[in-house]
Amino acid sequence: MPAMQTAAGALWRSLKIAAGVDVTYTQGATTVTATAVPGNTAMEQQTTDGLVTTERIQDFVFLASDLLGLVPRRNDKILWESRLFQVVHPAGGRQYSFADPFHTMYRVHTKEINIAS
Numbered sequence: 001m002p003a004m005q006t007a008a009g010a011l012w013r014s015l016k017i018a019a020g021v022d023v024t025y026t027q028g029a030t031t032v033t034a035t036a037v038p039g040n041t042a043m044e045q046q047t048t049d050g051l052v053t054t055e056r057i058q059d060f061v062f063l064a065s066d067l068l069g070l071v072p073r074r075n076d077k078i079l080w081e082s083r084l085f086q087v088v089h090p091a092g093g094r095q096y097s098f099a100d101p102f103h104t105m106y107r108v109h110t111k112e113i114n115i116a117s
Helices: 003-019
Strands: 021-027 030-046 052-063 077-080 083-087 096-098 105-115
Touching (some): 030 105
Antiparallel strands (some): 021 030, 030 052
């Protein structure tokens, strides 16, 4: 394993311990409990009138292997504490991006849809 990939893995483990939260990821009938690091992304969109708006998207960063083979898809759900998030693809983009150059971490884009019961 290249030294850079080893260092990235060590950094992720430290970040997961310091800032990770337990979430439940659901895709169809499959549910996975995993640790994710919450973050956010500011997305700018231009309306047909030329007005530029900025929307904050709630992101969750996962180690891809923690999702047990699931690849994030639109409308998947993430339950964090009592808050429910839906995976979205903002501004026509992808619903996730890779958070590292080795494609071992997903940065999943979501929006909060309601308070879970």
